[in-house]
Amino acid sequence: MNIAGSIEQHDPGRAALVDGDITVTYGELSANAALVRSALAARSIQPDDRVAVLCGNEPLFISAALGALGVGARVIPMKASNPLPELERKLAVIKPSVILVGEDAQWIHEHGETLGVPLLDLGRVASTPASADAPPLVDRDANDVAFMMLTSGVSGDPKVAMLSHGNLDAGQAAISTGVEDGLKPEDVVLGALPVAHIFGLNAVLLTALRVGALIVLERRFDLERSLGLIRQHQITVLAGAPPMWRLWSQIEAPEGTFASVRIALSGAAALPTDVYEAMLDRHGVSVEEGYGMTETAGVLTTSRGAPMKQRSVGRAVPGIDIVLVDDDGTPVETGDSGEIVVRGPGIFCGYYDDQETTDHVLTDDGWFWTGDVGVFDDEGYLFIVDRVKDLIIVSGFNVYPAEVENILREHPGVDGAVVVGGESIETGETVIAHICGTADLDELDAFAKARLTRYKCPTEYRVVDELPVAPTGKIIRRELR
C-alpha cells in the first residue's frame, strides 16, 4: 500500500484543489506529484529517508507530500510561518535529508547555507517538463512510517509522532467510508486549517483527496475571506479550530452564508459551549466535536452517524477501542471518569528517537494513554473532562481547571480565564485564576463561590492583559505556572 496512491483512482479531469483563481485537477496533482518523485529520486532519496516540506496551505504542499510519500520517504510537514530559530530547533531534532520549499516559504532560501540541509524549491520542480519515466509509487507496508508530525502539544517538549501508512489510512476511513454520512466525492471542503497539523492534514486534506472531493484552500485564515469562499464555492464541509468557530459565530453574515454546509467540524481543542450555541442560534449550524490527536492519526470519536449530544465529542469510530482507567490501569466503574486509553489501527508507531517518552504513553499491546480524562454516558458518548497533567489536587480532591474556567467565563465581566495550581502548606495545592476582562474580583469571587464546591474556588485571582492560548485554542498553562 501507499497512501499517496489514493488520488490515482479519481477521474483525472476532476477538480481537486482551488487556490485563489487557480484550479488543480486530480490529473494535474498526480503529474505534479510524479515530478516531485523524479526530483527526489534524482537526489537519491530512499524509502524511510526524512523529507521536510516547508509550505503554507498551498497546492505545492500537496504535490510535495504525495511525491515524497510516493518514493517511500517519511514526510515532515513544517509551517512556512515558523520563525527561523524555531525551525532550526525542529530541524535539529528531525535531521531531514532535504527540505522541499513552497511558495509561502521562499524566505528560507536566504538561510540555505546556515541550515545545513539541502533545499529543493517546489516551484522549480513544478516547472520542469513532465517525464514519462518518473519513478513509480513505492509499495509500502502498512506499518511503514508515512508522516512524522511535530507535536509540542501544550507541554512544550518537542516531540515527533511517527504515523504509518496504515495509521493514516485508518484515520481517513474513520471519517469517510467508515461512518454513515461521512465525507463524499461531491463535497466541497474548506482547507483553512494548517496542513502541518494533524486535523488539517489527515482529517481534512488527505481524507478529502481520498474520496475525490474538492478542496478550497485558504492559505491563511481570514474571517471575511473565509466567508467569501464559503459563499462562492458553496462549501459543504467546514472544519475549524475553536478560535475560528468563535469568529464565525460572532459575525453578522448575510442570511444563507452557511446554508450549503452539511458537515461542521471542530477539533484541536474543546469547543466552548457559548460558541456552539452562537453558531446554532445565529447561523443554524450545529458544530460537531470530534476527539483525536496527532498520536491517533486524528479521529477517535465522532458525532457522525448518530444523534448529536451537546458537549460530547461523540462515540468511538469503528475499529477504535476506548477504555477509561484509573492510574493502575483498572477500568473505572460505568459512569465514572478515568484516563482515556485507546487502541486501534490509527494509533501511532511511537515518538521518533525518543523511546522513553514512547514507553510512557504506549504499551506493548498497543494501548495508548492519551493523558486526557473522560467519562462515557449510558449510550457510549464520550465527554472530555480535562488533561491529567493539568489536574490540581486540593486536600486530596481533584480539581480540573476546565470546570473552574468554564464557571469563571460565565461571568459577564470575564473575557477569558486560565486556572493553574499553586503550592500550599495546608492543602497541598490551591487554585489560582488568571483573568482577562473587567470583572470586579470580589464580585467574581462571590460568583465562583456560589457555583463551585469550596475546594474548587480560586484562592487567588490575577488580572492579566492576555492569556497564553495557542492558535488552535489550546491553553498553554505552563506559561502561568
Add this chain to the structure above:
Amino acid sequence: MSSLPDFRFEDAPDLPGSEHLSKYGVAGLRRLVHRLWDIEVTGREHIPAVGPAILCPNHLSFCDSVFVPLTLPRRIWAIGKGEYLDDWKTKHLFPAFGMIPVDRSGGDAAQEALDTAARVLDGGHLFMIYPEGTRSRSGNLHKARTGAARLALRCNAPIIPVGHSGTLEVQPPDQFMMKPGLPVKVNFGAPMYIDDHGDPTDPRTIRTFADAVMFEIAQLSGQKYVNTYATSDDKPDSSAPTSPTSSPSQPTSSPSVPSKPTRPPLRLPPNRTVDAAFA
C-alpha cells in the same frame, strides 16, 4: 447517657420487615443505645421531616450502621447482604431495622441494589448508603463510588452528608462486642442537590457531585481524604487522625505533579471485552 431525641415512626408496609417488630424494636434499641453511649448529634435539622433523602456517612466500623440510623428523627432503610436471611439470629431482626436484603452473588446485583434503593426513595423514605463502598481500614476517607450520586440523579433526591467519629473505638475491626460508655459524635450536613453541581444531563456531573459529597463528609468527620477507593487490603494510616482535610486558604507558587513511569498494562477482567466499554 445521652438524651433521647424525637423520633417519628413512619409506616412503610410496602417495604421489607415486619412493621410491628420494627416499631417496638427500633424504639427499644434507640433507648438502649442512647443509654449506653454518650452520643452527640449535630445537624439533625437538616433531615427533612418528610420526603426522600440519601444519607451518606463515612464508614469506619460495623457499628456505624447502628449509630447513624438510631440518631435520626425518622426511619431509614439500607441494602444488606442476602446471607443475613439465612441466619435465624438476623433474618427477622435486620429487616426490622431497615435492612433490605439483596443477593450480591447474582450478575445483576448492582442493578438490583439500585432498583431497591430507588423504590425506597420513590416512596418518600430515607435511604442510607456508604459512598466509600466498604469500611475504611486506613482511617482515611476514601474516594466515593458513584452509586449514591447516580441514585440522587435518578430519584431527584438530596444527599445528606454524614460525618461521625468514635465508632471505631466503640467497635474496633474484628471485635464482636461494642464497648459501652464511650463518646460517639454524629454530624449531619446540609442537603446537597446534584443540580447545584452541574448539568444533571452531563455525565461528568456524577463524579463532580460524588467528590463534592466526600468533601463535605471530610469536613464533618475530620478525616483526611485520599483519592483512592477503600479496599480490604488497606492498612491503618498513622497520620489519618491528625491530618484532617482543610479548606484552601494561602496559595504560593507552582505545583508539581509527579510523572508516572512506563504505563502499566490494562487490568481488564478476564471475561471483559472492550466492547463493554463502548468500543
